[in-house]
Amino acid sequence: MSVEDVHDGASRPIDDVDVAVLAALGRLVDDADPVPPDLVERCTLAMSLALLDAELMELVAEGALAGAVRAERVTEASTVTFTSSEVSVMVDISRRGGRVRLDGWVAPARGLRVELRRADGTAFATTCDADGRFVLDGVPSGLAGLVLLAAEDDGPRLTTPLLEL
């Protein structure tokens, strides 16, 4: 602690008891209502997707929350659909062992590059085939976001809300 912060600049100095009281209170506040362990990771991933300056697709599924598709945490298999003004993507998510497989279908069909970006900074990428289908296999479970990018500059740039795979 530096000399400058010993006084609070106005009425009275902070003393060691103040510091001890606040330290004890901080521990109680944190114990009472701990920050969810993956919240920072979630926020960081969401920010990195936002930095792509891409259009955020909308989740089409009942009961889903705006932030992450955690409502349907994938246990065995599920299907989620995202839409945007130009493109929709339907994704079948299945689990095999500890890994996740995504079978996707982009409509209308076009050769978009598909990236699955994970919270740890790793990414899985592929390209849609002529029918607009793509497969991403062997993905570790955890938070991720899909990014769909057209090869041409004026084509769509899209991201999905976060998925909890």
Added chain:
Amino acid sequence: MTLVQDRPRSGDGRGSDLAERGADALRSLREGDTGPLGPFVTDVTPLLWHTARSQGLGEAEAQDVVQGVWVRFVDHAARIADPGAVLQWLLVSTRRAAWRAARDGRRVELRDDVGGEEPGAAGASRAHAAADPERVVLRDERDRLLWEAVARLDERCRTLLRLVALVDRPDYAAVSAALGMPVGSIGPTRGRCLAKLRTELEGPGGWTR
């Protein structure tokens, strides 16, 4: 809502506090460098979490609010006029978003614990009381005395001290200022809340001895 006009000028030869690091994160972000942003997000997210929860939001919705505020920060990076006000922008945005979410009542899980709240309190204060943690771990008598003493403070002091308590001492002033205390009264205000708490603690039982 009080927006602070007199923010303290942080970083004036005092090393980086949270406000200064927020400014640094924003300036870097505008230049395409996300380096300083990561540690800043790690350190500020707990403050945003408890801010959102203090408005009475359930866990899932509070997470969505915090995530949404960070995303908006990225989206609005070019439009935040004063980089020094980033911490304040984040706290105020979180409180407003959480308040709106609580008001809209979508998926709000108001908890039952309203014990100790005076009946005449305003709506926002009731929401705050509803978010009072139920599962606080009171390890000993000192914890219990402290928790009860904080609960007896007015809402403004309670909110201030609970957030200030989450940061290290060099950041007390930055967080106090970001919560809307004009710089001239940071001391008295923080002093007022801390003094009230100290008075509570110095009663019978003697937390401070």
